[in-house]
Amino acid sequence: MARLALALDPSLEDGILADLVESGHTIVARLVGWRDVLDCLDVVGPEVVVVGAGRATLTPELLAACDERGIRCIALADSDHDRAQANRIGLHEVLDAGVPVAELEALVSGGVTVPSRLGDPATAGRDAGPANGIVAVWGPAGAPGRTTVAVNVAAELAAAGHRVALVDADPYGGAIAPILGLLDEAPGFASACRLAGAGALDRAELERIAQRYSSPRAPFEVFTGLVGPSRWPELSDERVTAALAAMRERFEYVVVDTGFSLERDEELMTDQFAPRRNAATFAALAAADRVLAVGLADPVGLSRLLRGHGELVDLVDAERVDVVVNRVRSSALGLDAHAQVRQTLRRFAGLAEATLLPHDGRATDAAILMARTLRDAAPRSPLRAALRAYVDDRLLPEPEPAPRRRAHLPLGRRRAAVA
CATH class of the missing domain: 3.40.50.2300 (Response regulator)
Structure with a gap:
């Protein structure tokens, strides 16, 4: 269809x-x-x-x-x-x-079947880079820019020629729909979860409930989040797991904007069968092939990121976690802000690698005003360039190197070289 x-x-x-x-x-x-x-x-x-x-x-x-x-x-x-x-x-x-x-x-x-670079049989048997079907974007409390990162990572993956779905799985209320100017009257991901729980989430239903973000050469599907935070019981662990599994079969990349809380205190309640508010976050993190831990580049934001990162690696393997520090700026950290962020991460968490995103308020404001991605609203912005470099380096498979061609000299020059 x-x-x-x-x-x-x-x-x-x-x-x-x-x-x-x-x-x-x-x-x-x-x-x-x-x-x-x-x-x-x-x-x-x-x-x-x-x-x-x-x-x-x-x-x-x-x-x-x-x-x-x-x-x-x-x-x-x-x-x-x-x-x-x-x-x-x-x-x-x-x-x-x-x-x-x-x-x-x-x-x-x-039509013509275009082989996917994700799990492409042609790339089997060689190192084609990481194969990331589901990318979960997590961040601690304090609005570190998790949704902005998720939206624009999905846009860059789509621009690379992949079928991409962007999922708003935040149980505390969705933000992706207003950021992209989409209707949020009906929660797309909650509908997918209900259908998945009934075993009825097929390709036709996925196409019906998804909203399309249209962009030149980079469209992707969007499953909007909850209309109100009171509807979080619809995102149960089993439903979210089943919905993401169905999306994995339909799309090459599924980018999930998760909730911030990693608390399990609710499981100490007497009723062990009651719904868990953070179940959707735990399910998304468990299903993810790659987890982006997003934090703010200021003293409060880095402190929250370091504490949250310790809890995060208790849930998922540290090898699957990429640390992303957003809004790096000297006005909040002093001179050489990038070096200070890296030194802090290395000293207090032993993190030798992290992706640092520059503070680019003009580009993000333009994207919000136009309800577009950075790729469409500010394609030459430093923030967009940093996100594109991360996607190319960490999420997309490495392109196969071009075969080396042997130079063919004219007959006269070949004889002179031999002489």
Whole structure:
């Protein structure tokens, strides 16, 4: 099942629309000309564009825009002239306008399988770097920037060409939806958990409850958080575990924004079967292949991070934890703030490695104002560059080195070299 945008003759569209919807596809736009299609690509984020093969709906500009965003384009030709025009501009997925809908639906559903770099059989047997299916972003109390990091890590993973889901699993109230300007009337992740608890969370349901963040060449799916903190009992340990397992099968990377609390005092209650408020956080951390521990670069924030890190490594292996220190600035730490942060982490926690993110209030304010990621709102900001470098270095597989080519000298130079 795919998200389709249509730009067809009205009579042709009427003949196939009902069958495409009945087959499970989602029609995200019904348009007239190729300029309308071009304008909607970044707004509605279709996976497949079905257009007429005539010049009114199919042009080299539209085809180039679809190729740039990884969107498939399928044309329906009324005549040999239209088919030739489509082939001339480089589009080869062309069907006759009178083709049975079943044949069109098979082409839409089939497509070209792009091997994932996560668990790709082609990379088996060699060191392809860390394979991180689920990335949990945790941070202590005090708003260290956990949600900002989670949102932009998901954006950079999507920009690298992966299928990414961003999950708001904070049992104390979601923040991802307002940051990205998405509707939060219905909690997407809570719905996924309820379906997973009933064994009904399949691919169709995941596509139905997810909201899409549309961005040029970097869209990703978002499962919004709780509408209010009083609904935390919906995020039980078993449900969260089952929901993340289903998402792992559908997406290459699942980035989870967790809660801050690691307390287990609630388990001392008499009722051992009562729901646990922090169960969602513990379940996400247990399922994660990589955990980002985010803290603030000031005396209070570093103190909280160091205490929380000690509790965190009691729950997950230290090898799976990456320490990320946010908003590093000399105004809070004095001269050479980066060195002071590293010295503090090394002295009090024995942490030799940490990722330091610069304080970049202008870029984060722009992203919040526009309800976009840093990649879209401030692509050249230092904070975005630091997050991209972390994703490239720690989360993405290492690219396979290009084979070395032996230089071939001209015959005359080869003889001179031998001489």
